[in-house]
Amino acid sequence: MYNPRNGGNARFGSLMSKVMGLLAFSFIFASVGSFFGITVGLGYGASLVAAIAGLVVLIALNFLIQRPGINLFLLYLFTFLEGLSLAPLLGYYLYASGSILLQAFLMTALTSLGLGIYAWTTKRDFSRLGDYLFFGLLLLIVAGLIQIFFHSPIFALIVALVGVAIFSGYMLYYIQRAKYMADTMPNAIGLTVSIFITVLNLFLYILELLSILSGNSNRR
Template identity: 75%
Template sequence: MYNPRNNNPYGGGPYNRPFGGRRQNLFGSAYDYQSLPYGYTNTAAQSSSLMGKVLSMLGLSFLIASVGAFFGISIGLGSGASLFVVLLGFVVLIALQFLIQRQGINLFLLYTFTFLEGLALAPLLGAYLYAAPTILFQAFAITAVASIGLGVYAWTTKRDFSRLGDYLFWGLILLIVAGLIGFFFRSPLFYTVVAFVGVAIFSGFVLYYIQRAKYMADTTPNAIGLTVSIFLTVINLFLYILQILSIFSRRD
């Protein structure tokens, strides 16, 4: 494995700087992305090759997650059971961190995780399909357009988003704290503000991770790591957009 410290194409390691002073990625992974050795730069072909792997895995991940959601809806999965699925998915994600270098097993764990994520969302999606299908499909469409647009911008722009990492990490902590406060402080205005902040933070993560792929070595573990991060980022972006649309629909 390449030394992940001070060895990106610029020699300083902005995309290897740990969030919040801790060497881990957005979702707690202990896996250090493999960047290029000092003095080397990614060619356009190498960057495109890694991004091609990520997009292929990401597309299949969302397809499998959709199958999981459809299965959960068809069997009438309840909220209590979905909590167990979430915990099981967390266990699979931890296993993936330890086995991400194991060819074959890593992909199996990746797609098992995405299936479980889709399954866990089944009660929520089922409720919206029954009560407010228009809002659900609007959220899907907005998320897709926003994610693709942000991704294209991050890939083509000359702006550097590497410094966003620390701010996004602390923004994520703020969202978690706000979510806990929301259990006790039930205010529509508070929920609306939190939802918009959530959209801003996860939009920033889309920019950060897509651009990060330019400076990572073209390896399967890197592709899997980026796929997990982008997958969870887009899922969270969708949930916050869905929340915003739901809030405003109640005001009509």
């Protein structure tokens, strides 16, 4: 989706400035989508349709990321649909356990910020994490499918912990990878999508973890 090139520290700072701006608007659109879905009482069936539509938009963005204007439209449409697809889940926690939802938001924000700063400033090389993280992600998907048929609080707790670890690793990986990317809008949009998905999944697994520990899991 994006093209890594050595752009130097100055370009990295400029690229990350673009990404931070795009991320801010992306989460605003996602929040609007969630708010709209909660307000109209969006059901789980409709949320699945929104999630599938979001995947279609993401694929379209991958092909049209070099097209100015269209790429931004597709980015924000994707994030809106992602927020919309989460409306039933967020609505449940909002009315049943708002404190857990708030804790998950705060923990995700602090974790993402801390990991981002560390990846930005450290001299450690996280480039080799990519293959391990991808393999871990595949195992996580398989574990999620197993959870559909095998309900175990211990297994769910382990999956949630592994999910938090994997997407924390992805945060380190993407932020550091940005140091070697050219300062272009397509690269900024591609990186924004990657970080947005990473933060979103990190939030969901933290929410699941807190729910399990409180005995109030509803993610699956």
